[in-house]
Amino acid sequence: MYPNLSYLLHDLFGTARDNAFSIVQMFGLMLGLTFLTAAYILYKELKRKEAEGLLIPITSEEQVGTGAKWSEVLLNGLFGFILGFKLPIIMGDFAAFKDNAAGMVFSSQGNWMIAVLGLAAFGGYTFWQGQKSKLEQPKIVKRVTYPYQRIGDITVIAAIFGLLGARLFSILENLDSFWSDPIGQLFSGSGLTIYGGLILAFIANYIFVKSHKIPPIHVMDGIAPALILGYAVGRLGCQLSGDGDWGIINELAKPGWFIFPDWMWSYDYPHNVLNEGVAIEGCTDKYCRKLGAGVFPTPIYEVIGSVLIFIILWVLRNRIKFTGFIFFLYAMLMSVERFLIEYIRVNPRYDFLGFQLSQAQIISIGVFVAGIIGMIYWYNRRDKPVIMTA
Numbered sequence: 001m002y003p004n005l006s007y008l009l010h011d012l013f014g015t016a017r018d019n020a021f022s023i024v025q026m027f028g029l030m031l032g033l034t035f036l037t038a039a040y041i042l043y044k045e046l047k048r049k050e051a052e053g054l055l056i057p058i059t060s061e062e063q064v065g066t067g068a069k070w071s072e073v074l075l076n077g078l079f080g081f082i083l084g085f086k087l088p089i090i091m092g093d094f095a096a097f098k099d100n101a102a103g104m105v106f107s108s109q110g111n112w113m114i115a116v117l118g119l120a121a122f123g124g125y126t127f128w129q130g131q132k133s134k135l136e137q138p139k140i141v142k143r144v145t146y147p148y149q150r151i152g153d154i155t156v157i158a159a160i161f162g163l164l165g166a167r168l169f170s171i172l173e174n175l176d177s178f179w180s181d182p183i184g185q186l187f188s189g190s191g192l193t194i195y196g197g198l199i200l201a202f203i204a205n206y207i208f209v210k211s212h213k214i215p216p217i218h219v220m221d222g223i224a225p226a227l228i229l230g231y232a233v234g235r236l237g238c239q240l241s242g243d244g245d246w247g248i249i250n251e252l253a254k255p256g257w258f259i260f261p262d263w264m265w266s267y268d269y270p271h272n273v274l275n276e277g278v279a280i281e282g283c284t285d286k287y288c289r290k291l292g293a294g295v296f297p298t299p300i301y302e303v304i305g306s307v308l309i310f311i312i313l314w315v316l317r318n319r320i321k322f323t324g325f326i327f328f329l330y331a332m333l334m335s336v337e338r339f340l341i342e343y344i345r346v347n348p349r350y351d352f353l354g355f356q357l358s359q360a361q362i363i364s365i366g367v368f369v370a371g372i373i374g375m376i377y378w379y380n381r382r383d384k385p386v387i388m389t390a
Contacts, residue, residue, distance in 0.1 A: 001242040002026045003273035003287045008240075017285045023097065027273065030237025038223070038230030039155045045222030045317075046148040054386070057146045058213050065138035068130020077123025084118025085110035147214050154219075157208055158201040165200025172196075172359075194231065195338075195363045215386045217324050217378070224330035225313040231334075232306035239299035242272025247296030247344040266294030296344045305337045323386050324378030331371035339364040 002008040005024035010017045049055045088111040090097045090104065097104045209219050238245040250266040258265055270280055270290035277291040312333065317326050339361050347358040 001269055001271040001273070001287075002240050003242065003271060005029065007271060007285075007287070017287075020094075022286075025273075026241040027237045027243050030233060030240065034230045034234040034237070035155055035159050037233050038158070038226040039151055041226035041229055042154070042219075042223050043148055043151050045226065046146075046151070046219070049218055049222060050146065050148065054218055055147045055214065057144045060143050060145065061140050062143055063138055064141055065133065065135025067134040068127050072130070073123045073126045076126040077119045080118035080120075080122025081115045082118075083122075085112070085115035088114050145212075147209075147219070150209070150212060150214070153208065154205055157204050161204040162197035162201035164197075166194060166197030168196055168200070194234075195360055195367075198227070217327070217386055220327040221317070221324065224327045225310055225317065228306050228313065228330060228334060229310045232303045232310065235299045235302040235306065239297060239303070242269040242274065244272075244274050244276070244346075245299055246291075246346065247298040248346055249293045250296045250344075251293075264297060264300055267297040268292075268294050295346075298341055298345050302337070302341055305341070309333045309337065322379055322382035324374055324381075328371045328374035328378065331367050331374070335364040335367040335371065339368075 002011075004018075004022040004026055006015070006017050006019050006021040008026065009015045009021055015021075046055060086104075089109050093104075205219070206216050209216050235245075237243075246267070246269060254262065254265045268277070268291040271283075271285070271287040272289065272291070273287065275287055275289045277289040280288045280290055309330070313326055313330055316329070320326075342358045342361045342364075345358070347360065349356040349358055350362065352362050
Protein backbone atom coordinates (compact mmCIF):
# COMPACT_ATOMS: atom_id res chain seq x y z
CA MET A 1 0.00 0.00 0.00
CA TYR A 2 1.00 3.60 -0.51
CA PRO A 3 -0.31 5.80 2.32
CA ASN A 4 1.62 8.69 0.82
CA LEU A 5 3.78 9.42 -2.19
CA SER A 6 7.04 8.48 -0.47
CA TYR A 7 5.95 4.82 -0.27
CA LEU A 8 5.21 4.72 -4.00
CA LEU A 9 8.55 6.35 -4.84
CA HIS A 10 10.26 3.82 -2.57
CA ASP A 11 8.88 0.92 -4.61
CA LEU A 12 9.63 2.63 -7.92
CA PHE A 13 13.08 4.11 -7.25
CA GLY A 14 14.23 2.76 -3.88
CA THR A 15 14.14 6.15 -2.13
CA ALA A 16 13.49 6.36 1.61
CA ARG A 17 9.97 6.10 2.93
CA ASP A 18 8.54 8.92 5.07
CA ASN A 19 10.77 11.52 3.41
CA ALA A 20 9.66 15.00 2.26
CA PHE A 21 7.29 13.46 -0.31
CA SER A 22 5.22 12.02 2.53
CA ILE A 23 3.28 15.30 2.74
CA VAL A 24 1.55 14.22 -0.48
CA GLN A 25 -1.13 11.85 0.77
CA MET A 26 -2.08 9.17 -1.76
CA PHE A 27 -5.80 9.43 -1.11
CA GLY A 28 -5.69 13.23 -1.50
CA LEU A 29 -3.67 12.93 -4.70
CA MET A 30 -6.15 10.47 -6.20
CA LEU A 31 -9.06 12.63 -5.05
CA GLY A 32 -7.59 15.53 -7.00
CA LEU A 33 -7.28 13.27 -10.07
CA THR A 34 -10.92 12.28 -9.53
CA PHE A 35 -12.12 15.86 -9.97
CA LEU A 36 -9.80 16.47 -12.93
CA THR A 37 -11.03 13.31 -14.66
CA ALA A 38 -14.68 14.19 -14.09
CA ALA A 39 -14.13 17.79 -15.26
CA TYR A 40 -12.52 16.60 -18.52
CA ILE A 41 -15.35 14.18 -19.33
CA LEU A 42 -17.97 16.83 -18.55
CA TYR A 43 -16.11 19.28 -20.80
CA LYS A 44 -16.27 16.79 -23.68
CA GLU A 45 -19.97 16.19 -23.12
CA LEU A 46 -20.98 19.85 -22.89
CA LYS A 47 -19.04 20.58 -26.07
CA ARG A 48 -20.88 17.72 -27.78
CA LYS A 49 -24.25 19.07 -26.66
CA GLU A 50 -23.30 22.51 -27.92
CA ALA A 51 -22.43 20.99 -31.31
CA GLU A 52 -25.87 19.36 -31.35
CA GLY A 53 -27.54 22.71 -30.64
CA LEU A 54 -28.89 21.68 -27.24
CA LEU A 55 -26.78 24.26 -25.41
CA ILE A 56 -26.06 27.79 -26.59
CA PRO A 57 -23.98 30.64 -25.11
CA ILE A 58 -25.57 33.08 -22.70
CA THR A 59 -25.08 36.83 -23.17
CA SER A 60 -24.88 38.87 -19.99
CA GLU A 61 -24.05 42.46 -19.12
CA GLU A 62 -21.34 43.46 -16.65
CA GLN A 63 -20.14 46.80 -15.35
CA VAL A 64 -16.36 47.31 -15.60
CA GLY A 65 -14.03 50.06 -14.46
CA THR A 66 -15.41 50.36 -10.93
CA GLY A 67 -12.26 49.16 -9.22
CA ALA A 68 -11.80 46.14 -7.01
CA LYS A 69 -14.86 44.91 -5.15
CA TRP A 70 -14.51 44.84 -1.39
CA SER A 71 -15.49 41.17 -1.43
CA GLU A 72 -12.43 40.45 -3.61
CA VAL A 73 -10.17 42.51 -1.36
CA LEU A 74 -11.41 40.72 1.76
CA LEU A 75 -11.25 37.26 0.17
CA ASN A 76 -7.66 37.71 -1.02
CA GLY A 77 -6.76 39.32 2.29
CA LEU A 78 -8.16 36.28 4.11
CA PHE A 79 -6.02 34.02 1.94
CA GLY A 80 -2.94 36.09 2.79
CA PHE A 81 -3.84 35.96 6.47
CA ILE A 82 -4.14 32.15 6.51
CA LEU A 83 -0.94 31.76 4.49
CA GLY A 84 0.97 34.09 6.80
CA PHE A 85 -0.48 32.42 9.89
CA LYS A 86 0.43 28.85 8.93
CA LEU A 87 3.45 29.02 6.62
CA PRO A 88 6.00 30.10 9.28
CA ILE A 89 5.18 27.19 11.62
CA ILE A 90 5.20 24.73 8.73
CA MET A 91 8.63 25.93 7.61
CA GLY A 92 9.85 26.06 11.21
CA ASP A 93 8.87 22.47 11.99
CA PHE A 94 8.60 20.67 8.69
CA ALA A 95 9.20 17.29 10.31
CA ALA A 96 6.03 17.68 12.39
CA PHE A 97 4.11 18.89 9.32
CA LYS A 98 5.32 15.91 7.33
CA ASP A 99 4.21 13.59 10.12
CA ASN A 100 0.74 15.11 10.58
CA ALA A 101 -0.04 17.73 7.94
CA ALA A 102 -3.79 17.93 8.65
CA GLY A 103 -3.23 18.19 12.39
CA MET A 104 -0.87 21.14 11.98
CA VAL A 105 -3.00 22.93 9.38
CA PHE A 106 -6.17 22.73 11.49
CA SER A 107 -4.47 23.50 14.81
CA SER A 108 -4.55 26.92 16.53
CA GLN A 109 -0.79 27.30 16.10
CA GLY A 110 0.35 30.15 13.90
CA ASN A 111 2.27 33.42 13.61
CA TRP A 112 -0.11 36.35 14.17
CA MET A 113 2.35 39.04 13.09
CA ILE A 114 3.07 37.41 9.71
CA ALA A 115 -0.66 36.70 9.34
CA VAL A 116 -1.52 40.42 9.66
CA LEU A 117 1.24 41.29 7.17
CA GLY A 118 -0.16 38.67 4.77
CA LEU A 119 -3.64 40.15 5.14
CA ALA A 120 -2.35 43.66 4.37
CA ALA A 121 -0.15 42.51 1.47
CA PHE A 122 -2.71 40.37 -0.38
CA GLY A 123 -5.67 42.65 0.34
CA GLY A 124 -3.68 45.77 -0.50
CA TYR A 125 -2.36 44.33 -3.75
CA THR A 126 -5.89 43.38 -4.84
CA PHE A 127 -7.13 46.90 -4.05
CA TRP A 128 -4.19 48.48 -5.93
CA GLN A 129 -4.77 46.33 -9.00
CA GLY A 130 -8.43 47.32 -8.98
CA GLN A 131 -7.57 50.99 -8.76
CA LYS A 132 -5.24 50.65 -11.77
CA SER A 133 -8.11 49.36 -13.90
CA LYS A 134 -10.63 51.89 -12.59
CA LEU A 135 -12.22 54.16 -15.19
CA GLU A 136 -13.45 57.70 -14.73
CA GLN A 137 -16.68 56.62 -16.35
CA PRO A 138 -17.45 52.93 -15.70
CA LYS A 139 -19.12 51.21 -18.63
CA ILE A 140 -21.35 48.27 -19.34
CA VAL A 141 -19.91 45.47 -21.47
CA LYS A 142 -21.59 42.37 -22.87
CA ARG A 143 -20.03 39.00 -22.13
CA VAL A 144 -20.76 35.76 -23.96
CA THR A 145 -20.35 32.64 -21.86
CA TYR A 146 -20.61 29.06 -23.14
CA PRO A 147 -21.82 26.37 -20.74
CA TYR A 148 -18.49 24.51 -20.95
CA GLN A 149 -16.79 27.65 -19.61
CA ARG A 150 -18.64 27.08 -16.34
CA ILE A 151 -16.88 23.76 -15.75
CA GLY A 152 -14.32 25.35 -13.44
CA ASP A 153 -17.10 26.71 -11.23
CA ILE A 154 -19.01 23.42 -11.37
CA THR A 155 -15.88 21.48 -10.39
CA VAL A 156 -15.07 23.74 -7.45
CA ILE A 157 -18.66 23.57 -6.19
CA ALA A 158 -18.64 19.78 -6.58
CA ALA A 159 -15.34 19.54 -4.69
CA ILE A 160 -16.43 21.73 -1.77
CA PHE A 161 -19.95 20.37 -1.32
CA GLY A 162 -18.94 16.84 -2.31
CA LEU A 163 -16.31 16.63 0.44
CA LEU A 164 -18.66 18.33 2.90
CA GLY A 165 -21.49 15.91 2.12
CA ALA A 166 -19.21 12.87 2.17
CA ARG A 167 -17.85 13.86 5.58
CA LEU A 168 -21.31 14.67 6.96
CA PHE A 169 -22.82 11.34 5.90
CA SER A 170 -19.80 9.47 7.25
CA ILE A 171 -20.27 11.19 10.63
CA LEU A 172 -23.97 10.28 10.64
CA GLU A 173 -22.98 6.69 9.89
CA ASN A 174 -20.45 6.62 12.75
CA LEU A 175 -21.88 8.88 15.45
CA ASP A 176 -20.11 7.01 18.26
CA SER A 177 -16.70 7.82 16.75
CA PHE A 178 -17.74 11.44 16.21
CA TRP A 179 -18.79 12.00 19.83
CA SER A 180 -15.53 10.48 21.08
CA ASP A 181 -13.38 12.75 18.87
CA PRO A 182 -15.44 15.53 17.18
CA ILE A 183 -12.53 17.60 15.85
CA GLY A 184 -10.59 14.60 14.60
CA GLN A 185 -13.64 13.20 12.83
CA LEU A 186 -14.56 16.54 11.24
CA PHE A 187 -11.15 16.98 9.64
CA SER A 188 -10.33 13.35 8.96
CA GLY A 189 -9.45 12.58 5.33
CA SER A 190 -10.61 8.99 5.58
CA GLY A 191 -14.03 7.46 5.92
CA LEU A 192 -15.78 9.57 3.28
CA THR A 193 -19.27 8.43 2.28
CA ILE A 194 -19.70 8.72 -1.49
CA TYR A 195 -23.49 9.05 -1.49
CA GLY A 196 -23.34 12.01 0.87
CA GLY A 197 -20.91 13.75 -1.46
CA LEU A 198 -22.99 13.02 -4.55
CA ILE A 199 -26.23 14.23 -2.99
CA LEU A 200 -24.92 17.52 -1.61
CA ALA A 201 -22.79 18.28 -4.69
CA PHE A 202 -25.80 17.52 -6.93
CA ILE A 203 -28.07 19.93 -5.04
CA ALA A 204 -25.46 22.72 -5.01
CA ASN A 205 -24.64 22.41 -8.72
CA TYR A 206 -28.31 22.07 -9.70
CA ILE A 207 -28.94 25.46 -8.10
CA PHE A 208 -25.82 26.91 -9.74
CA VAL A 209 -26.53 25.83 -13.33
CA LYS A 210 -30.21 26.73 -12.98
CA SER A 211 -29.26 30.25 -11.84
CA HIS A 212 -27.08 30.62 -14.96
CA LYS A 213 -29.93 29.64 -17.31
CA ILE A 214 -28.43 26.28 -18.24
CA PRO A 215 -30.97 23.41 -18.39
CA PRO A 216 -29.87 21.18 -15.48
CA ILE A 217 -31.01 17.98 -17.22
CA HIS A 218 -28.41 18.43 -20.00
CA VAL A 219 -25.65 18.93 -17.44
CA MET A 220 -26.94 15.88 -15.55
CA ASP A 221 -26.70 13.78 -18.72
CA GLY A 222 -23.23 15.14 -19.39
CA ILE A 223 -21.96 14.60 -15.89
CA ALA A 224 -23.21 11.02 -15.48
CA PRO A 225 -20.28 9.34 -17.31
CA ALA A 226 -17.96 11.89 -15.67
CA LEU A 227 -19.17 10.93 -12.20
CA ILE A 228 -18.80 7.19 -12.65
CA LEU A 229 -15.31 7.43 -14.17
CA GLY A 230 -14.28 9.86 -11.45
CA TYR A 231 -15.66 7.39 -8.91
CA ALA A 232 -13.43 4.68 -10.38
CA VAL A 233 -10.36 6.90 -9.93
CA GLY A 234 -11.41 7.72 -6.38
CA ARG A 235 -11.89 4.06 -5.46
CA LEU A 236 -8.45 3.34 -6.92
CA GLY A 237 -7.18 5.87 -4.39
CA CYS A 238 -8.94 3.92 -1.63
CA GLN A 239 -7.20 0.74 -2.77
CA LEU A 240 -3.75 2.32 -3.12
CA SER A 241 -3.85 4.06 0.25
CA GLY A 242 -5.70 1.38 2.21
CA ASP A 243 -8.09 3.90 3.73
CA GLY A 244 -10.41 1.37 5.36
CA ASP A 245 -12.95 0.99 2.56
CA TRP A 246 -12.14 -2.69 2.28
CA GLY A 247 -14.47 -5.64 2.65
CA ILE A 248 -15.15 -8.28 5.25
CA ILE A 249 -12.67 -11.08 6.02
CA ASN A 250 -12.49 -13.49 3.11
CA GLU A 251 -12.19 -17.00 4.50
CA LEU A 252 -13.15 -18.64 1.21
CA ALA A 253 -10.60 -20.54 -0.85
CA LYS A 254 -9.87 -18.93 -4.20
CA PRO A 255 -11.99 -20.78 -6.80
CA GLY A 256 -10.45 -22.29 -9.88
CA TRP A 257 -12.31 -19.98 -12.23
CA PHE A 258 -10.78 -16.87 -10.61
CA ILE A 259 -7.98 -16.12 -13.06
CA PHE A 260 -6.89 -12.84 -11.49
CA PRO A 261 -4.00 -12.34 -9.02
CA ASP A 262 -4.40 -13.64 -5.47
CA TRP A 263 -4.50 -10.11 -4.00
CA MET A 264 -7.71 -9.43 -5.95
CA TRP A 265 -9.38 -12.29 -4.08
CA SER A 266 -8.03 -11.66 -0.59
CA TYR A 267 -5.68 -8.90 0.58
CA ASP A 268 -4.20 -7.83 3.92
CA TYR A 269 -3.40 -4.18 3.00
CA PRO A 270 0.21 -3.84 4.23
CA HIS A 271 1.29 -0.28 5.12
CA ASN A 272 -2.36 0.88 5.09
CA VAL A 273 -2.87 4.56 5.88
CA LEU A 274 -4.96 3.75 8.97
CA ASN A 275 -2.05 1.83 10.49
CA GLU A 276 -4.59 -0.85 11.33
CA GLY A 277 -3.87 -4.50 12.04
CA VAL A 278 -0.76 -6.37 13.17
CA ALA A 279 2.86 -5.23 12.98
CA ILE A 280 4.86 -6.04 9.85
CA GLU A 281 7.99 -7.89 10.92
CA GLY A 282 11.17 -5.90 10.43
CA CYS A 283 9.39 -2.70 9.41
CA THR A 284 10.54 0.53 11.09
CA ASP A 285 8.61 3.07 9.02
CA LYS A 286 5.62 5.13 10.12
CA TYR A 287 3.09 2.81 8.47
CA CYS A 288 4.12 -0.68 9.53
CA ARG A 289 0.89 -2.62 9.91
CA LYS A 290 -1.20 -4.99 7.86
CA LEU A 291 -4.56 -6.61 8.50
CA GLY A 292 -4.48 -9.76 10.58
CA ALA A 293 -6.55 -11.63 7.98
CA GLY A 294 -7.15 -11.17 4.26
CA VAL A 295 -10.30 -9.27 3.28
CA PHE A 296 -12.21 -8.75 0.06
CA PRO A 297 -10.48 -5.84 -1.76
CA THR A 298 -13.82 -4.18 -2.52
CA PRO A 299 -12.33 -0.91 -3.89
CA ILE A 300 -10.87 -2.88 -6.82
CA TYR A 301 -14.23 -4.54 -7.48
CA GLU A 302 -15.83 -1.09 -7.54
CA VAL A 303 -13.17 0.22 -9.91
CA ILE A 304 -13.97 -2.61 -12.33
CA GLY A 305 -17.73 -2.14 -11.95
CA SER A 306 -17.48 1.62 -12.42
CA VAL A 307 -15.39 1.33 -15.58
CA LEU A 308 -17.95 -1.12 -17.02
CA ILE A 309 -20.79 1.31 -16.23
CA PHE A 310 -18.80 4.15 -17.82
CA ILE A 311 -18.35 2.12 -21.02
CA ILE A 312 -22.10 1.39 -21.16
CA LEU A 313 -23.00 5.07 -20.69
CA TRP A 314 -20.35 6.25 -23.15
CA VAL A 315 -21.59 3.89 -25.87
CA LEU A 316 -25.29 4.60 -25.33
CA ARG A 317 -25.05 8.39 -25.07
CA ASN A 318 -24.97 8.73 -28.87
CA ARG A 319 -27.45 5.94 -29.57
CA ILE A 320 -30.38 6.68 -27.28
CA LYS A 321 -31.16 10.34 -27.60
CA PHE A 322 -34.04 11.19 -25.28
CA THR A 323 -33.09 13.70 -22.63
CA GLY A 324 -32.38 12.36 -19.15
CA PHE A 325 -31.75 8.77 -20.25
CA ILE A 326 -28.01 8.74 -19.49
CA PHE A 327 -28.30 10.32 -16.06
CA PHE A 328 -31.11 8.13 -14.79
CA LEU A 329 -29.51 5.01 -16.26
CA TYR A 330 -26.37 6.00 -14.36
CA ALA A 331 -28.41 6.37 -11.16
CA MET A 332 -29.90 2.90 -11.58
CA LEU A 333 -26.64 1.12 -12.48
CA MET A 334 -24.66 2.92 -9.79
CA SER A 335 -27.22 2.06 -7.11
CA VAL A 336 -27.24 -1.63 -8.11
CA GLU A 337 -23.43 -1.77 -8.02
CA ARG A 338 -23.26 -0.12 -4.61
CA PHE A 339 -26.13 -2.19 -3.17
CA LEU A 340 -24.41 -5.46 -4.11
CA ILE A 341 -20.90 -4.51 -3.01
CA GLU A 342 -22.19 -3.56 0.45
CA TYR A 343 -22.82 -7.24 1.22
CA ILE A 344 -19.06 -7.81 1.46
CA ARG A 345 -18.07 -4.43 2.93
CA VAL A 346 -17.52 -3.46 6.57
CA ASN A 347 -20.31 -1.01 7.42
CA PRO A 348 -22.89 -0.59 10.21
CA ARG A 349 -26.26 -2.27 9.55
CA TYR A 350 -29.74 -0.93 10.25
CA ASP A 351 -33.15 -2.56 10.40
CA PHE A 352 -35.03 -1.50 7.26
CA LEU A 353 -38.41 -3.11 6.53
CA GLY A 354 -37.26 -6.27 8.25
CA PHE A 355 -33.89 -6.42 6.47
CA GLN A 356 -30.44 -5.64 7.88
CA LEU A 357 -29.04 -3.08 5.44
CA SER A 358 -26.26 -0.51 5.48
CA GLN A 359 -26.83 3.22 5.06
CA ALA A 360 -25.53 2.98 1.49
CA GLN A 361 -27.93 0.14 0.64
CA ILE A 362 -30.92 2.07 1.96
CA ILE A 363 -29.92 5.10 -0.10
CA SER A 364 -29.29 2.83 -3.11
CA ILE A 365 -32.90 1.67 -3.01
CA GLY A 366 -34.10 5.28 -3.05
CA VAL A 367 -31.72 6.22 -5.87
CA PHE A 368 -32.80 3.21 -7.94
CA VAL A 369 -36.49 4.09 -7.54
CA ALA A 370 -35.73 7.72 -8.42
CA GLY A 371 -33.87 6.46 -11.51
CA ILE A 372 -36.92 4.49 -12.67
CA ILE A 373 -39.26 7.44 -12.08
CA GLY A 374 -36.91 9.83 -13.88
CA MET A 375 -36.50 7.44 -16.79
CA ILE A 376 -40.28 7.09 -17.24
CA TYR A 377 -40.85 10.85 -16.91
CA TRP A 378 -38.26 11.85 -19.50
CA TYR A 379 -39.21 9.02 -21.85
CA ASN A 380 -42.76 10.37 -21.91
CA ARG A 381 -41.29 13.81 -22.75
CA ARG A 382 -38.99 12.47 -25.47
CA ASP A 383 -40.84 14.41 -28.18
CA LYS A 384 -40.38 17.66 -26.25
CA PRO A 385 -36.62 18.32 -26.30
CA VAL A 386 -35.24 20.75 -23.75
CA ILE A 387 -33.47 23.49 -25.72
CA MET A 388 -31.47 26.11 -23.95
CA THR A 389 -32.61 29.66 -24.61
CA ALA A 390 -30.52 32.79 -24.22
